[in-house]
Amino acid sequence: MKVLVPVKRVVDHNVKIRVKADGSGVDLANVKMSMNPFDEIAIEEAVRLKEAGTADEVIAVSVGPAQAQDVLRTALAMGADRAILITVDGAVEPLAVAKLLKGVVATEEPGLVILGKQAIDDDCNQTGQMLSALLGWSQATFASEIVLAGGKAKVTREVDGGLQAIEVALPAIVTADLRLNEPRYASLPNIMKAKKKPLDSKTPEDFGVTVAPRLSVLRVEEPAARTAGIKVGSVAELLDKLKTEAGVI
Amino acid sequence: MRFGLSDEQEMIVSTVRSFVENEIYPHEALVEKTGEVPQEVAQEIKQKVIDLGFYASNFPESVGGPGLSHLEFALVERELGRGSMALTHFFGRPQNILMACQGEQIEKYLMPAVRGERMDALAMTEPDAGSDVRGMKCTATRDGGDWVINGSKHFISGADHADFFIVFVATGVDETPKGPKKRITCFLVDRGTPGFEVAKGYNSVSHRGYKNCILYFDNCRLSDAQVLGEVDGGFAVMNEWLYATRITVATMSVGRARRVFDHAVQYAAERKQFGQSIGKFQGVSFQIADMITEIDAADYLTLASAWRLDEGLPANREIASAKVYASEMLARVTDAALQIHGGMGLMDELPIERFWRDARVERIWDGTSEIQRHIISREIFRPLGA
Numbered sequence: 001m002k003v004l005v006p007v008k009r010v011v012d013h014n015v016k017i018r019v020k021a022d023g024s025g026v027d028l029a030n031v032k033m034s035m036n037p038f039d040e041i042a043i044e045e046a047v048r049l050k051e052a053g054t055a056d057e058v059i060a061v062s063v064g065p066a067q068a069q070d071v072l073r074t075a076l077a078m079g080a081d082r083a084i085l086i087t088v089d090g091a092v093e094p095l096a097v098a099k100l101l102k103g104v105v106a107t108e109e110p111g112l113v114i115l116g117k118q119a120i121d122d123d124c125n126q127t128g129q130m131l132s133a134l135l136g137w138s139q140a141t142f143a144s145e146i147v148l149a150g151g152k153a154k155v156t157r158e159v160d161g162g163l164q165a166i167e168v169a170l171p172a173i174v175t176a177d178l179r180l181n182e183p184r185y186a187s188l189p190n191i192m193k194a195k196k197k198p199l200d201s202k203t204p205e206d207f208g209v210t211v212a213p214r215l216s217v218l219r220v221e222e223p224a225a226r227t228a229g230i231k232v233g234s235v236a237e238l239l240d241k242l243k244t245e246a247g248v249i
Numbered sequence: 250m251r252f253g254l255s256d257e258q259e260m261i262v263s264t265v266r267s268f269v270e271n272e273i274y275p276h277e278a279l280v281e282k283t284g285e286v287p288q289e290v291a292q293e294i295k296q297k298v299i300d301l302g303f304y305a306s307n308f309p310e311s312v313g314g315p316g317l318s319h320l321e322f323a324l325v326e327r328e329l330g331r332g333s334m335a336l337t338h339f340f341g342r343p344q345n346i347l348m349a350c351q352g353e354q355i356e357k358y359l360m361p362a363v364r365g366e367r368m369d370a371l372a373m374t375e376p377d378a379g380s381d382v383r384g385m386k387c388t389a390t391r392d393g394g395d396w397v398i399n400g401s402k403h404f405i406s407g408a409d410h411a412d413f414f415i416v417f418v419a420t421g422v423d424e425t426p427k428g429p430k431k432r433i434t435c436f437l438v439d440r441g442t443p444g445f446e447v448a449k450g451y452n453s454v455s456h457r458g459y460k461n462c463i464l465y466f467d468n469c470r471l472s473d474a475q476v477l478g479e480v481d482g483g484f485a486v487m488n489e490w491l492y493a494t495r496i497t498v499a500t501m502s503v504g505r506a507r508r509v510f511d512h513a514v515q516y517a518a519e520r521k522q523f524g525q526s527i528g529k530f531q532g533v534s535f536q537i538a539d540m541i542t543e544i545d546a547a548d549y550l551t552l553a554s555a556w557r558l559d560e561g562l563p564a565n566r567e568i569a570s571a572k573v574y575a576s577e578m579l580a581r582v583t584d585a586a587l588q589i590h591g592g593m594g595l596m597d598e599l600p601i602e603r604f605w606r607d608a609r610v611e612r613i614w615d616g617t618s619e620i621q622r623h624i625i626s627r628e629i630f631r632p633l634g635a
Contacts, residue, residue, distance in 0.1 A: 069256075070256065070259070073256045073260065074260065074263075077260050185264050185267060185268055185301055186260055186264050187300070187301045187302045187303075188261070188264075188301060188302035188303050188306065188315045189302045189315065190302075191257055191260045191261055191264065192257060192315070194256070194257070194260070195256060195257060
């Protein structure tokens with residue numbers, strides 16, 4: 001069985017982002033970019049499936065600028081077997097990505113697609129669900145455990161208030177939550193091997209998909225800074241403030 | 250001329266850096282407080298590094314190492330320099346000089362060291378022989394077919410965890426027109442050899458937990474099989490294999506300086522006095538500007554000397570320049586970072602005082618700044634016969 005893992009190049013999670021002065025977006029000049037952390041978890045899971053003998057091949061795919069090669073090389077160094085880069089300059093929305101991924105699924109015919117539950121840049125949390133709808137495949141989102149057996153995937157989902165266990169028929173779409181696993185470091189032999197692994201380049205035209213945005217960004221602004229807290233002298237004063245000022249009790 | 254790193258090199262850097270941040274930093278406070286690396290922590294770090302294929306990353310593929318270039322290994326060391334030496338010691342990098350092993354020595358010392366089964370320590374310095382290596386008083390004399398060693402060594406880093414030692418001792422004296430000159434031989438000495446004792450060393454202000462020990466040899470009997478290289482050929486193996494390792498202090502100083510710099514920038518951006526970030530005051534911002542300029546200069550100087558080694562170009566002078574500049578840069582950078590932190594910089598609540606203390610030794614070990622300047626100027630004047 002092949003496992004397909006889409007990965008996105010995003011601003012590194014350690015970077016303190018800054019909104020551009022004209023409010024048109026986030027300043028990406030000279031900013032460190034990395035693989036979306038949830039996608040790293042997805043790659044890790046796929047590689048573990050391969051190591052366990054459940055999967056035969058792990059294919060990483062990215063939709064993004066030419067520099068997204070870097071995150072694909074990281075995926076290869078973590079243990080993916082080959083990679084596909086669909087080059088798109090500029091913003092690309094979840095629906096367009098899902099359509100492109102549908103095209104990749106049509107040619108690669110994976111038994112399972114594992115995605116990060118969301119990307120940490122736009123926090124859309126849509127691509128996996130949209131891909132599931134386009135393909136007509138089952139979806140199991142926010143996975144914290146995946147067990148494959150008998151053509152089915154038993155997935156534990158992290159939902160509000162607890163864990164939900166579901167079973168979906170393969171092929172299926174699974175999106176990875178934070179606690180699914182702890183991604184490995186790329187080993188030195190795998191880093192050296194990564195360059196020799198195949199990395200195919202494609203364009204949206206190859207899949208007959210137009211990626212023109214359907215949404216327009218009006219303005220991006222920083223969240224309001226938190227105001228300083230206050231100290232209260234007694235429990236009675238606290239209760240009073242919660243009642244009269246905060247209005248929560 | 251290209252200054253960028255390849256994809257592989259970028260990945261090596263990011264892997265080692267994340268390893269240091271995730272596997273080394275969390276243990277640093279404990280090591281600093283107790284002066285000890287708990288055995289299970291040491292073992293855990295070592296095992297993870299072995300699993301990642303980074304153990305003995307300074308060794309060629311022919312003996313089971315990864316076969317990195319000098320430049321790539323310098324990048325590994327640079328990132329390791331960020332972390333506590335007491336802990337990164339277990340990101341094992343055995344002495345390259347073990348490549349001089351021959352015959353049975355290969356299976357007994359070289360291969361187990363590369364596999365992480367046995368750890369080594371290098372012993373050269375003596376109380377009366379620091380920079381003046383030939384002044385060593387530790388001697389080996391012939392007795393029957395054996396060698397008998399007497400004397401002591403001190404400042405032996407990593408000796409507390411070493412299973413065997415690479416020891417340089419005097420095995421004779423040559424009369425030369427410039428006066429008597431000692432002949433040196435290198436020996437492999439197993440821990441536990443009768444007549445050989447590893448004793449607790451001094452407490453150093455730098456690199457707490459990265460211990461130095463004292464070695465005592467009292468009629469310690471060794472066979473010819475323990476000679477590394479040729480008898481009286483100690484300087485030959487030293488020059489062949491220890492030449493390139495002098496770059497280590499430079500690379501590690503650069504890595505450490507970058508970590509210290511990040512602390513200083515963060516603090517200068519957040520700390521407010523007189524109604525604004527202190528980084529907005531020119532007195533602080535210019536210090537930051539000088540720090541990053543010097544760090545970059547040291548980084549390029551160091552990587553360029555590693556590159557020269559890869560190209561087979563003479564690098565003796567360049568390595569010495571990198572060592573003296575990077576270690577002195579680190580002194581200035583840690584001092585400025587401490588100044589920016591003000592009083593808090595001196596308190597053990599923050600790691601700044603530790604970085605400042607640690608930096609001091611870099612100008613001393615592996616050839617003092619003065620010895621490096623001697624090497625540099627000698628290389629310049631020698632062709633002129635001066």
